[in-house]
Amino acid sequence: MMPDGAVSTDSVEDADFDLELRLLLEAIHAKYCYDFRGYSFASMRRRMKQVLTALGCDTLSQVQDRVLRDRRVFSEVLQLLTVPFSEMFRDPPYFLSIREQVAPHLRTYPSIKVWIAGCSTGEELYSMAILLAEEGLLDRSLIYATDVNPEALLAAERGVYAFEQVRSFSANYQRSGGRRSLSDYYAAAYGGVAFDRSLRSRVVFADHSLATDSVFAEVHLVSCRNVLIYFNRALQSRAVGLFRDSLVHMGFLGLGMRETLRFSEHAGAFLDFVPEHRIYRRR
Template sequence: MDATLNQPASEPVEEIETYLLLEALHRRYHYDFRHYARASIRRRLRQACQQLGFASISMMQDALLHDEAVLTRLLDFLTVQVSEMFRDPGYFKAIREKVVPHLQTYPSLKIWIAGCSGGEELYSFAILLQEEGLLDRTLIYATDINPTALETAQKGIYALDRIATFTRNHQRSGGRTSLSDYYSSAYDRVVFDRKLRERVVFSDHSLANDAVFAECQFVSCRNVMIYFDRPLQDRALGLFRDSLSRRGFLGLGSKETLRFSEHADAFTEFVREEKIYRRRDA
């Protein structure tokens, strides 16, 4: 009998290519996607190959190692840039009605928007805080690993055809004013008032590599950890736990949970249906 018949199937070439590219990306540029959900990463790498004109992931890896311009373009595929202002209005309504009364007791506030993408959630928070009289005493940290996304967030410029959705979400979130009070429009773009970002610190930050940098009363990280494997989810939640002040608040995405995390005991459910948690005293 041929001995090769009893040998285990070899690892698919695409899986090997994915592993090697992620290692190269980490060693060459210090971007760590090695603990992102592998099926999602492979799908995005296929899309990147098609859009950037590479016949294989290996060919893209070679270009990545020798041309930094490929890095910028590849990051746009590896990071999720899909969002909208006041996304999931019930989340912001719960913050407005149930969290804000607690935040109002602090003389000053620090809020961390982790994975701020193009800034839609950042401006949602800034407007909510302005409407609740808290923006002037709040410092907001807006972080992301994608420099292009951070640049978009800093500019606060969005396509005009997105405003109808933003406005509807704002109204459903319990908005106290008109969203149009906070932007000006020209041609096919709207620009949000620069006063909304006067109290914002924009910074690159990786939940895979970087450490805690401030003590905050609220951390919002939504629809980011669904792309992480379990060890990286636990690392991120550990960062959030360590960055929160006593009895501080954590907001997650609708499909995310603390239930199976090693840090679950550090939090209590505050608004269960909207995935808002509160750090325990000890």
């Protein structure tokens, strides 16, 4: 039992870690203009502990010193902070709903613009491109694939994935209503599989931060999945506001299965469309 008024060593260390974390995020913003200050603090804690291990540092103050003095170290930290787990056709019912319930509405437009926000290494991008191709929509679509991480964007543009990922990709594709074999869209290359270049012929890759950048286009569909869960409430609100302002009247917004508009200040701007699969429609 601790004496009255005593503070545990663990509590002090946690407080020091949190202070160092806030200082590091401020330093990254000041030096490199990447703003992680509105990201979920719990998520940042977890990821920064991975950074400590990866860099062999004992404290975040040591990380800050290295990040500020060496951009290559910052690039390594950026990968650890921004590249989440992803897979093609993740949450197949979502893509089945896009195919069966959203695509018929998109088909009424002479041309279509789609924004994949937070595209990471491209798995969702290629999923959407395949879906649009199978629905006869890709040739009249323009897809904006954006992310804050330039290395992730380069990986997305390459479209190369490990062999061991293909089995789960294929299973998800079939469950999402795929009409062919996923193997029709890729070939063995570079020690893995490379997706057909035709799938990215209608794609614009661009660096864009939901934390600091503004609306850049009017679009018919925004798909931003499993990104908002890493943001605090204020940054979630900012991002949803960008989506609202980007969408055409009655355009569509798709979120991840753990994300919702229910508590957003912008909830009134959207109608539930397929709420069980987190698809909404702009009023």
